Amino acid sequence: MASVGYVASEHPGHPVPAGLRSWSTLWAGYRPVDITPPELLPPGLAASVAQGWAEPYVSPQDVPDWERRRAAALVPFTFAGGWPLNPTGRTGWAGRNLGRWGENQAADPVVIAGSGAERRVLLIRRRDVGQWAIPGGMVDPGETAPAALVRELREETGVDLAAMTPVILARRYVDDWRTTDHAWVTTTVALFRLPTRVLATAGDDAADAGWWPFTGVDHLAGLLASVGGLYPAHRALLRLVPDADLAVAS
Structure with a gap:
């Protein structure tokens, strides 16, 4: 990253x-x-x-x-x-x-643990801008996007989900703050579902890592507003999570 x-x-x-x-x-x-x-x-x-x-x-x-x-x-x-x-x-x-x-390909793993009111999303705090974001990064030369999803997640949070097969949510352009006319970011966004939270520790380019309540992007942004905010480029990516993964159990 x-x-x-x-x-x-x-x-x-x-x-x-x-x-x-x-x-x-x-x-x-x-x-x-x-x-x-x-x-x-x-x-x-x-x-x-x-x-x-x-x-x-x-x-x-x-x-x-x-x-x-x-x-x-x-x-x-x-x-x-x-x-x-x-x-x-x-x-x-x-x-x-x-x-x-030209195109800089990234990989962004969205990791959700738990269900209902206990549902959490795994985020890292970026060192470059101080905001909370999906733990992802650039695909290395010769690397596949699925491999990059697992590698970036492990490097930035210590969470190893190599044994899991995620659901690919999108392959798309990203409205990244570094974009110019001649260099831009695209990403593969994938969803990993876990039954419960696992230990996450900040590493690589992450200043912090943690699990945050996730019932919707706007609610998440409000929770993070006073502690650095939600990385703007990732709001659209988090909105790709199916509604069924956001509904709060009654």
């Missing part, structure tokens, strides 16, 4: 009206703001590559395997002038604020 220097919401970009978001709409005056952080520019890139979370390419023109990446993408995307284009359209930010150019 490595992150880099700029939080896009705190780094003003070029405002994008809804009618001009689509790449198919011509916009001669579009000037997105490059938010590539020092960690991904030539002076700092080698160290980031050595840490294992960034690829070594300064520009997308240096990437040698675009054909393979496009074939493996969870969400199809196009190119213009040698630059990969965010499949949701213009964002107001350029460059990359993520480990890879």
Whole structure:
């Protein structure tokens, strides 16, 4: 779950009206703001590559395997002038604020334990933004999404569910704070159901880990409001949990 220097919401970009978001709409005056952080520019890139979370390419023109990446993408995307284009359209930010150019595939395991009024969801507190989130992260090169789901969960919470087969809820684009026109996040979201809570301890990029009451996303967000808040990009992912897993027993 490595992150880099700029939080896009705190780094003003070029405002994008809804009618001009689509790449198919011509916009001669579009000037997105490059938010590539020092960690991904030539002076700092080698160290980031050595840490294992960034690829070594300064520009997308240096990437040698675009054909393979496009074939493996969870969400199809196009190119213009040698630059990969965010499949949701213009964002107001350029460059990359993520480990890879183009699609960055993540894996997000939603773990629910118990039932009725005792139902809990396992969350971690992210070190980068201090908010509570699903314990997930990026799929490593050569790794499958199912393997990444288990690995990230184990690394961040100490919970090992390798023996379980989760229910895949979605493979989709994520409205992540690091997104730019040329680098974005997609994810495989999977649901693990446990009869009772198990011990969870924070590890890797997690500052804390814990089980929180879960009868709905809005209620969960309210519970977390005073202790860092619920990671905005994961609200939509948590809403994918079937209603049957949220209903409070009478």
